Amino acid sequence: MKTISKEYAVQMHGITKKFGTFCALKNVELNVRAGTIHSLLGENGAGKSTLMNVLYGLYQADEGEIYLNGEKVKIKSPSDAIDLGIGMVHQHFMLVERFTVLQNIILGEEKLSRTGILDMKKAKREVEEIAERYGLSIDLDAKICDITVGMQQRVEIIKALYRGANLLILDEPTAVLTPQEIQELIKIMKNLVESGKSIIIITHKLKEIKAASDICTVICRGRYIDTVKVKDVNENQLAALMVGHDVKLVVEKEKAEPGEAVLEVEDLVVDNERGIEAVKGLNLQVRRGEIVGIAGIDGNGQKEFIEALSGFIKARSGVIRMNGREIQNTVPETVLESGISIIPEDRHKRGLVLEFSVIENAVLNKYRKEPFSNRGFLKKAEMEKFAAGLIEECDVRPADCAMTQAGNLSGGNQQKLIIGREVSNDPDLLVAVQPTRGLDVGAIESVHKTLIRERDKGKAILLVSFELDEIMNVSDTIAVIYDGKIQAVYEQGTVDENELGLIMAGGKQHE
């Protein structure tokens, strides 16, 4: 191991953590030099979050030592960690939706005036000062529910700084951000390390590791693999370290041979929740045997378009035609019957009933049909048989998960279950919304392969993603959405990232 030294903001040595008989971490090392951005790379379930939770005091390690700035420390709870200057921004933000930004930042660390009353003015001055020092501009009086996800993340960062954090842990910070927001975040992180803070980012996005961090530690299945200088390695090498074998980052596929149109959308107008037009005359066509990717920044009408397509909300005007039949403003049941299957963006909200078993979730879109039910009664044996097949075919892990609650599966395995279920319905049109969000490289590869396999079977695929790389790699046709309209449509390979980025940002309106 490295010698204990003051040069390191954190040194974790020989960390072992077991959950029952399962060994989540085995003798893991982590040395974060002060004033650097250190990334922690690993697949889903590799133990990155567990290691960080040990550092943040949420878990106690069974073995191993932690040193902060060369001094041995014991961290028994998050409040210990905060006292020691460690701040953590979780993947799922811990914010009170109805409170303002300022209220959220000071919550639990309120400043009192001499009379014992909450001193919001003083608090505001202090927060403003922090925000200014690190270049984190934000509207302190806005409510959390009214600001973007990127801004909410900024609130979490300021919250940690306000509590005196010198070391920031960011758990999957880019998972929910747009490309522009990611650039902003990288800029903020660089600002922070320049003023002496240290940052650990947990991620499995290789590109961002290259762009943002200085040093990268790789963990695989709970074991320490290596620590490398980021500028000395390329993305393929990092990916190979992470999964333990070579990975193809570019998706391999034949050229598409599109057939007739399956889905036609004409002049669709949809309001958002607040009654403001979000989709403003959208036109789109998806043909048999092609993958159409919708590229765009979050909040340009994708959500409303998909909700209207799904039958959750009504369109104000326009037509959605599926195999020639109009399905706009019907109900979800009609949409499904018309031959559409949807892999939803939010798998916890729309994709699964977490309290139901894997078996029950596996038949969630087909329990009404033969052979899963008969005359109103469920046929459990058929359900089990089908689920067992799905678990095996889609490699849902652990292999004996049939009876467990879907909520106990890891995110990647939940997604495999949903995708397997939707594909097994043999739809004419498969809609995949952010299908690889939060998944690791291995799982992403398998999702992409599934989409292409279905395309080759002659299905129409509609892919909505905020990951430009994914859109450019997987889709045969790229439709760029901005301000509720498809601004441009390209064939794969006829457009580069810069041009797409420009249209996505509204820089160039297509005629």
Place this chain on the structure above:
Amino acid sequence: MNKIADALKKPVIRILAAILLGLMAAGVILAIAGYPPAASIAALGKGIFSKPKYISNVIIKSTPLIFTGLAVAFAFKTGLFNIGAEGQFIIGCLASTLVGVTVKLPAVLQIPLILITGMAAGAAYGGIIGLLKAKFGIHEVISGIMLNWIALYLSNYVCMLPAFRKGDTNGTDQVSEAGRTLILGAWKKTGEGAAVLKKIPVFGEILLKTDANIGFVIAVLTAVVLAILLKNTIKGFELQAVGYNKYAAEAVGINIRKNILEVMLIAGAVAGLGAALYITGNSPHKVTVLSAFEGMGTNGLGVALIAGSSPIGCIFSGLLFGGLLYGGQALQYEVGAPTEIINITIGTIVFFVAIIQGVPKLLEKYGGRRKGHAE
């Protein structure tokens, strides 16, 4: 330690432990108040088990609670908190009584008619709650509580109307003999019947001295039907999917609003059926002016909670409630302890049922930490 944790992971053991703890807490409180705890608990046991007629009375007392428990548990399984079971029960009593005193048919028609009326009235009353929620998004607890009060005063008003009021009593006429669901009800009142029954040891006493009725059998059947509905049918699958995650349910094409309405119709029907059987199976077979809620619905909440919302569990927790409430009277005349102790016991049991779920986790954490020190 971990053995206890594993044992407590089983719901049945958890609930039995909660009951034991509840009784112990009652014992402690009795001791503090100056009553002998062991003798008091013994008196309670005696008041429940010592005579066949006591057991029969416990079952009779339990029957309506099982029904309201089912009305709450079923709705709870599908994500709705049916605090309106009280109102559904009251309306069920009122409707079945009104039909029972005005219609004169032979028993084979009269009894089904009364039971169906009770069910329909309860379903309609529960349906209002479902409709308000499905159409306007009004929370079922708010509308449920308001409708409970409306039911109470509506019942009081209707039973004092000249058309239904009997003489200058504070209630309606009794449901006619043909509409009663007592076992051998008419026959045991005849001299001949009484003479025959006296000769049969246990059942004779039960039939002669208590309002033994068919309600309990129907309660058990209802519980079984609801359990099958939830576990083995498409409808039950959909209802639970909506209960756990209405967004995912919507995404697979389930009509959420329709489901909410259906749940409340079924829950109300169950409460109403319980009410009709209560009227037809228990003296005085009529509706009287109530100064306060009888607590059938609120006790139903407790029954459902202790049963963990399992329909079959409601049979047993209903019996527990009935036993404590009936046997609790013995506390008063045997040791002179106030019957409020029974409410304390029930409250403590519900409390322990709620908190004991976290105990396995605590035990595992505590046990694990001790092992860590040993190393």
